[in-house]
Amino acid sequence: MFTENTSYVVLLLDHIKSNRYETIKKKSFLHLRLVFVGILLTVHLATSNKLVCHMTNWAQYRPSSAKFTPDNIDPFLCTHVVYALATINSFNQITTIEWNDQELYGSLNSLKNYNPALKTLLSVGGSVNGVSPFISMVAKPEGREAFIKSAISFLRANSFDGLNLAWEYPGHNGSPPQDKERFTLLVTELSKAFEDDAKDNKKTKLLLSVNAAAIPATIERAYEVNKIALHFDFINVMTYDYHGHWEPVTGHNSPLYRSSVDSGSKLHYNINSSVSYWLTLGAPADKLLLGFPTYGRTYRLSASADGLGAPSNGPADAGPYTRTAGFWAYYETCDFTNSATVGWISEQEVPYATYGSAWVGYDDKRSFSSKVQWLTRNNLGGAHVWTLDMDDFSGSFCSEGEYPLINHLRMSMGFGPKPTTTPRPTTTRDPIGDFCRGRPDGLYENVADKTSYFQCFQGNTYLHRCQPGLIYWDSCKCCNWP
Numbered sequence: 001m002f003t004e005n006t007s008y009v010v011l012l013l014d015h016i017k018s019n020r021y022e023t024i025k026k027k028s029f030l031h032l033r034l035v036f037v038g039i040l041l042t043v044h045l046a047t048s049n050k051l052v053c054h055m056t057n058w059a060q061y062r063p064s065s066a067k068f069t070p071d072n073i074d075p076f077l078c079t080h081v082v083y084a085l086a087t088i089n090s091f092n093q094i095t096t097i098e099w100n101d102q103e104l105y106g107s108l109n110s111l112k113n114y115n116p117a118l119k120t121l122l123s124v125g126g127s128v129n130g131v132s133p134f135i136s137m138v139a140k141p142e143g144r145e146a147f148i149k150s151a152i153s154f155l156r157a158n159s160f161d162g163l164n165l166a167w168e169y170p171g172h173n174g175s176p177p178q179d180k181e182r183f184t185l186l187v188t189e190l191s192k193a194f195e196d197d198a199k200d201n202k203k204t205k206l207l208l209s210v211n212a213a214a215i216p217a218t219i220e221r222a223y224e225v226n227k228i229a230l231h232f233d234f235i236n237v238m239t240y241d242y243h244g245h246w247e248p249v250t251g252h253n254s255p256l257y258r259s260s261v262d263s264g265s266k267l268h269y270n271i272n273s274s275v276s277y278w279l280t281l282g283a284p285a286d287k288l289l290l291g292f293p294t295y296g297r298t299y300r301l302s303a304s305a306d307g308l309g310a311p312s313n314g315p316a317d318a319g320p321y322t323r324t325a326g327f328w329a330y331y332e333t334c335d336f337t338n339s340a341t342v343g344w345i346s347e348q349e350v351p352y353a354t355y356g357s358a359w360v361g362y363d364d365k366r367s368f369s370s371k372v373q374w375l376t377r378n379n380l381g382g383a384h385v386w387t388l389d390m391d392d393f394s395g396s397f398c399s400e401g402e403y404p405l406i407n408h409l410r411m412s413m414g415f416g417p418k419p420t421t422t423p424r425p426t427t428t429r430d431p432i433g434d435f436c437r438g439r440p441d442g443l444y445e446n447v448a449d450k451t452s453y454f455q456c457f458q459g460n461t462y463l464h465r466c467q468p469g470l471i472y473w474d475s476c477k478c479c480n481w482p
């Protein structure tokens, strides 16, 4: 898409470096504009190149327009999609949770027919009778071996590109202290087995990632960071759930910095402290992905104060779609903010909203932008989003288009225009349905309307639209400035 552009810009940057800026100044305004945008793209591309999006297999049970399945995923929105959640059975083998997981795996992985660059990972975690199944699995070498073997064949059989470990957390919630070392063994053995599998079967190596703790004390107790970090392709630092209705005063779900009401260990309950700690322990910056929540955490105010640190007593009412007291999806919050008073917590660079006794600390486009600036400054490997299904994925709630938060995140990170804005090509089949009959798979210009173009896939015709302001160029098979 923007690769053409980028190499052009790199060329011009070389000119700048060799003091030939004069020649550039003479170029047309259009070129300069491309250079400026291109420089931004190039700088971002060099550092933050992953946008990993989680989806949950329980979002299929939400009512009406909040019901979410992999068919709702825009195949060009994220670089990676993580399917949550699978678990581990009593034989230490990876296994499904929902009755229709296998079918949903199929729909998710068929998105790669539209975007072959998309990578998918299966996340394993959860709990069985209240305890993590990781605990007994990691305890013995045979347990780990059975798990690893089952994971490789399961991922391959279901066309996943990798595995995501979602154990919350080694050394916590019934897991003994020695699980910190056992987790290192598991990760080391998994990484080795993935290498061997790739070599033996001449396949692309499976990816390995982890959903990792954000609170320094938890990190310290759970991980041998310097021993595990290199084995992961990326580490999803869960930089959210810092504060919630379990506390006696309001606090933000995912603040960038400490606030003046924080004290004691709460001084570290923020993104800046969490990621700094991971870096201090030796995690390479480019392995770390910053977590972006598409939900907020709610409180019920118990006095007249309604700012940060205001007395509260439990959660606000459950959202009508997520139906769980304590958090609201972005598409529930955007409705609330129509009537609520919205505030900006400037020291933490995040918004909150309050109406009556309800209070929510959430994320919007502005806070996502602040966090992208932070992750870019710190050369992190990119972003991960919890979750696709809590953004306004259909665009039917917030009047901001489909996936307003994640599309904004994508754009802020410097990714180029998407080749499509239509998430489900099968349902957007163009009336000129015969265009692709007999044509090879690929992209074709729509002579009748330059702001759109055709994608042919297996003889079927799909009409895609460029982002506003852009038109399709067949020379680069991409949308670009007119």
Ligand SMILES: *[C@@H]1O[C@H](CO)[C@@H](O)[C@H](O)[C@H]1NC(C)=O
Binding pocket: 257, 258, 272, 273, 276
């Ligand atoms: C962010 O973290 C760094 C490293 O711990 C610290 O030096 C800095 O003061 C923090 N910034 C803010 C605004 O809290």
